[in-house]
Amino acid sequence: MGNMTHLDELEAEAIYIMREVVAQCEKPVMLYSIGKDSSVMLHLALKAFYPEKPPFPFLHVNTTWKFHEMIEFRDKIAEKYGIEMLEYINEEGVKQGINPFDHGSAYTDIMKTKALKQALDKYGFTAAFGGGRRDEEKSRAKERIFSFRNSEHAWDPKNQRPEMWKLFNAEINKGESVRVFPISNWTEKDIWQYIKRENIEIVPLYFADVRPCIERDGNIIMVDDDRLKLRDGEKIEYKKIRFRTLGCYPLTGGIESDAQTLDEIIAETLSAVSSERTSRVIDSDGGSASMEKRKREGYF
Amino acid sequence: MNGLLKFITCGSVDDGKSTLIGHMLYDAKLIFTDQEESLVLDSKVGSRGGEIDYSLLLDGLMAEREQGITIDVAYRYFTTDKRSFIVADTPGHEEYTRNMAVGASFAELAVILVDASQGMLTQTRRHTRICSLMGIKHFVFAVNKMDLIDFDEKRFKKIKKTIKILLAEFDYESAEVIPVSATDGDNITSLSDRTPWYKGKSLLSYLETVDVQKSDNENGFTMPVQRVCRPDHTFRGFQGQIETGEISVGDEVVTLPSNEKAKVKSIIDAGKNVDFSEKGHAVTLQLDKEVDVSRGCVLVKDAKPEISSLFTAKILWMDDTKLVAGKNYMLKIGTKSIPAVVMKIKYKIGVNDGSELTANEIFKNEIAVCDISTSEKIVFDKFETNQALGSFILIDRISHMTSACGVVEHALRRSDNLTWHDMDISRDQRAAQKNQTPKTIWFTGLSGSGKSTIANEIEKRLFTEGYHTMTLDGDNVRLGLNKNLGFTESDRIENIRRVAEVSKLMNDAGLIVITSFVSPYRRDRVRAKEIIGYDNYIEVYVSTPLSECEKRDVKGLYKKARSGKIPNFTGISSPYEPPKKAHIVVDTSNLTIEEAADKVYDKIKTLL
Numbered sequence: 032m033g034n035m036t037h038l039d040e041l042e043a044e045a046i047y048i049m050r051e052v053v054a055q056c057e058k059p060v061m062l063y064s065i066g067k068d069s070s071v072m073l074h075l076a077l078k079a080f081y082p083e084k085p086p087f088p089f090l091h092v093n094t095t096w097k098f099h100e101m102i103e104f105r106d107k108i109a110e111k112y113g114i115e116m117l118e119y120i121n122e123e124g125v126k127q128g129i130n131p132f133d134h135g136s137a138y139t140d141i142m143k144t145k146a147l148k149q150a151l152d153k154y155g156f157t158a159a160f161g162g163g164r165r166d167e168e169k170s171r172a173k174e175r176i177f178s179f180r181n182s183e184h185a186w187d188p189k190n191q192r193p194e195m196w197k198l199f200n201a202e203i204n205k206g207e208s209v210r211v212f213p214i215s216n217w218t219e220k221d222i223w224q225y226i227k228r229e230n231i232e233i234v235p236l237y238f239a240d241v242r243p244c245i246e247r248d249g250n251i252i253m254v255d256d257d258r259l260k261l262r263d264g265e266k267i268e269y270k271k272i273r274f275r276t277l278g279c280y281p282l283t284g285g286i287e288s289d290a291q292t293l294d295e296i297i298a299e300t301l302s303a304v305s306s307e308r309t310s311r312v313i314d315s316d317g318g319s320a321s322m323e324k325r326k327r328e329g330y331f
Numbered sequence: 332m333n334g335l336l337k338f339i340t341c342g343s344v345d346d347g348k349s350t351l352i353g354h355m356l357y358d359a360k361l362i363f364t365d366q367e368e369s370l371v372l373d374s375k376v377g378s379r380g381g382e383i384d385y386s387l388l389l390d391g392l393m394a395e396r397e398q399g400i401t402i403d404v405a406y407r408y409f410t411t412d413k414r415s416f417i418v419a420d421t422p423g424h425e426e427y428t429r430n431m432a433v434g435a436s437f438a439e440l441a442v443i444l445v446d447a448s449q450g451m452l453t454q455t456r457r458h459t460r461i462c463s464l465m466g467i468k469h470f471v472f473a474v475n476k477m478d479l480i481d482f483d484e485k486r487f488k489k490i491k492k493t494i495k496i497l498l499a500e501f502d503y504e505s506a507e508v509i510p511v512s513a514t515d516g517d518n519i520t521s522l523s524d525r526t527p528w529y530k531g532k533s534l535l536s537y538l539e540t541v542d543v544q545k546s547d548n549e550n551g552f553t554m555p556v557q558r559v560c561r562p563d564h565t566f567r568g569f570q571g572q573i574e575t576g577e578i579s580v581g582d583e584v585v586t587l588p589s590n591e592k593a594k595v596k597s598i599i600d601a602g603k604n605v606d607f608s609e610k611g612h613a614v615t616l617q618l619d620k621e622v623d624v625s626r627g628c629v630l631v632k633d634a635k636p637e638i639s640s641l642f643t644a645k646i647l648w649m650d651d652t653k654l655v656a657g658k659n660y661m662l663k664i665g666t667k668s669i670p671a672v673v674m675k676i677k678y679k680i681g682v683n684d685g686s687e688l689t690a691n692e693i694f695k696n697e698i699a700v701c702d703i704s705t706s707e708k709i710v711f712d713k714f715e716t717n718q719a720l721g722s723f724i725l726i727d728r729i730s731h732m733t734s735a736c737g738v739v740e741h742a743l744r745r746s747d748n749l750t751w752h753d754m755d756i757s758r759d760q761r762a763a764q765k766n767q768t769p770k771t772i773w774f775t776g777l778s779g780s781g782k783s784t785i786a787n788e789i790e791k792r793l794f795t796e797g798y799h800t801m802t803l804d805g806d807n808v809r810l811g812l813n814k815n816l817g818f819t820e821s822d823r824i825e826n827i828r829r830v831a832e833v834s835k836l837m838n839d840a841g842l843i844v845i846t847s848f849v850s851p852y853r854r855d856r857v858r859a860k861e862i863i864g865y866d867n868y869i870e871v872y873v874s875t876p877l878s879e880c881e882k883r884d885v886k887g888l889y890k891k892a893r894s895g896k897i898p899n900f901t902g903i904s905s906p907y908e909p910p911k912k913a914h915i916v917v918d919t920s921n922l923t924i925e926e927a928a929d930k931v932y933d934k935i936k937t938l939l
Contacts, residue, residue, distance in 0.1 A: 035611050035612070037334070037335050037415060039611070039612075040335070040611065042601055042613070043572060043601070043611055043612055043613040046572075046601060046613035047557070047572045047613055050557040050558055050570055050571075050613075051557060051666075053558060054557050054558040054626050054666070055668075077602065078601045078602030079570075079601075079602075079613070080560060080570075081599060081602045081615070082560070082562050082566055082568075082599070083560050083561070083562035084562070165406045165408070166406075166407075166408045172405045172406050172407065173403045173404070173405050173406075175433075188403065189403075191403060191430075192732060192733045193429045193430065193432065193433050193649050193724075193733045193736065194433055194436075194733070195432065195433060195436040195465075195722065195724055195733070195736040196436045196437075196465075196718070196719075196722045196736075197719065198663050198664075198722065198723065198724045198736070200663065200724060200726055200731070200733045202661065202726055202731040203731060204731065215406075216406070216408075216417060218408045220410075
């Protein structure tokens with residue numbers, strides 16, 4: 032590959048995949064979760080189609096429990112790049128008062144998985160880009176780049192289509208769809224190094240700062256608004272924390288850290304003793320197979 | 332740093348592939364503590380009774396953990412001080428061979444496990460063969476379970492000899508044989524004192540240093556076009572990844588297959604304007620004049636790929652449905668998708684010794700050499716010369732399954748290939764091309780019973796679902812082919828005979844035929860069945876009783892017959908002999924057209 036670096040190769044691969052989808056799929060959409068992987072995906076999409084704008088909309092499935100800084104960031108970015116940003120909220124779930132404190136895994140199912148399916152059906156998207164990476168979790172490590180979903184959005188891990196070389200089979204029947212993961216082969220380290228190299232904007236929550244938080248079930252939870260009710264014995268403390276992944280604030284554990292620059296984050300990531308998903312509370316709910324279960328049901 | 336190495340582990344089931352990689356990651360301290368904890372936890376509930384089962388690191392799917400086997404390829408990413416790695420751990424079961432091939436298509440090097448206690452198995456040979464087919468040129472044979480043969484040097488050397496014999500068949504650049512024990516860790520990350528006779532490197536240290544750089548064979552520039560970028564009328568750029576060679580602003584390129592020349596006006600490389608780009612880069616090229624280029628075309632400079640509609644290829648069949656010559660598929664090669672037919676299966680390749688075996692059909696996991704014809708001329712190259720223009724997949728046009736993957740061996744010219752001219756296209760091939768089983772659906776029943784109405788509805792439904800159909804009824808047969816026939820008994824017999832013969836011809840052409848004739852005599856229908864073929868004939872008896880038909884009397888025929896104006900009218904002045912064993916019987920007296928059609932259609936679908 033001439034003088035290409037590892038990051039150059041990953042970038043070219045992702046761009047190739049994005050172009051293949053746009054050239055072959057009827058109605059693509061890019062899932063946008065506001066996290067660092069989404070920031071990288073958006074950046075790659077801007078590059079892939081330049082000087083054209085990304086020829087598809089972006090979709091944020093909002094659980095209404097995201098960190099408020101994430102929503103501000105999302106709106107700022109959409110305006111800055113002039114991209115079409117769709118927001119979808121499962122209003123039925125909101126009406127029923129579904130929340131992460133009282134409803135546990137049902138919350139994830141209703142506000143994330145179900146909401147995503149509703150949104151995809153509503154707009155009739157035939158292909159959805161996601162920022163999933165194979166180094167994140169064991170069942171993700173097994174997923175194809177073009178991952179086929181039936182009309183119920185379900186994944187059949189035992190019967191995936193073979194995917195050879197760079198020949199992606201995008202053929203689907205009516206009602207079926209594909210999820211496409213252009214950064215499958217990136218690691219967390221690659222993501223951070225690329226963010227640094229390309230000077231990509233990310234939500235400030237990734238950098239350490241003094242934030243109000245509590246300790247709950249061994250996780251550091253940030254108190255982002257007054258919907259978080261303190262339990263007996265819990266008290267708000269101000270700690271210097273940052274987040275390795277971003278999601279719903281009551282379900283995302285922070286880590287104590289002094290890393291305030293990308294270099295410091297990269298250094299911290301390289302010496303990390305636990306993988307990034309441990310700070311996401313939902314994964315350990317249901318044992319090591321919980322992610323696969325959710326994915327079979329349509330979770331990203 | 333030696334750059335990134337993409338490799339796979341493969342070999343037969345239970346040779347210890349996942350354990351090997353798991354152990355390597357564990358020993359090299361390349362796993363995070365939460366994964367390690369989860370590993371210990373999983374092992375306790377797993378099948379190895381508390382001892383660490385390193386394979387659990389990789390077998391990520393629930394079904395895999397339950398069955399203790401690997402079903403699908405898992406990718407792992409790790410970095411040592413010397414190199415970054417992506418490893419694809421692939422399944423050993425023959426049933427999941429296609430998933431192993433997925434991993435192989437992605438890798439530069441294969442670590443093939445051989446069970447020291449069993450030697451080279453058929454599956455080991457199959458995997459080596461597939462690795463070579465998918466383009467792998469670097470091999471490491473890890474002779475595993477050395478602990479089971481007491482680290483016996485002699486037995487190791489014997490296995491090494493059979494490996495070298497197998498390798499002689501293939502075109503490869505490097506091959507190493509290393510004695511290991513995946514469970515105990517011998518020669519995985521450091522040399523074992525249990526194999527003092529082994530003078531090579533440990534597996535990890537070999538992988539850290541092996542050179543897999545492709546020897547550059549002076550390729551010109553090729554770029555298959557993925558899409559045309561046209562944000563407004565002032566800009567038109569061709570987007571794609573440079574597969575071989577290099578390109579500069581001002582260079583003259585040739586567009587294929589349209590064969591026009593144009594100069595490169597600008598190059599955008601991943602979003603930025605540049606003067607030069609090369610192999611591997613995802614670019615957008617603007618040319619200095621209008622050319623006829625769209626997705627699937629190829630831009631070239633100093634390269635001469637083939638432009639033809641016929642080539643010979645080596646394929647790996649991956650579909651549960653077997654390959655039959657003559658069936659139509661969607662071929663994807665480079666960025667081009669085009670209908671294609673596997674014209675001829677030349678031979679299949681013996682898994683063990685690479686022998687050429689004659690075959691008319693190819694089943695799942697078999698490798699074969701075939702001639703493939705595309706519906707138009709396309710741009711391609713030999714896999715050896717240009718991987719992107721020489722590799723392809725075949726997609727089933729109904730199920731959309733990726734049925735096969737293959738590599739181009741060489742182009743064929745119509746003139747130097749006589750197969751097409753010599754080949755008798757059979758009924759099966761015509762049918763396969765239409766993706767259907769030809770049948771004749773024979774409607775019989777009294778005039779006014781509803782035959783034609785239902786037949787018409789059935790044809791519409793089949794047609795909508797993509798079947799190729801034809802209806803024969805009084806309207807299109809009596810006025811033409813059978814113009815010279817009346818309604819006497821002998822003419823009626825001849826009428827039915829001709830209809831049956833035409834149905835047979837149309838079935839031979841691959842069509843599903845629907846006939847709608849009163850056909851009152853049992854022996855005539857039996858004869859029709861003999862002509863058409865017992866297996867191809869579906870009889871539908873529309874059993875609406877005479878009283879109901881006469882009541883409807885849509886065309887006023889019964890009235891005329893009763894008054895004696897029509898002689899030999901079935902039901903009135905001529906008998907109707909109902910079928911004894913029709914496939915489908917439907918009485919329309921109390922059904923709507925939709926209900927009757929639903930009933931018939933559901934049954935027919937099970938017979939097609």
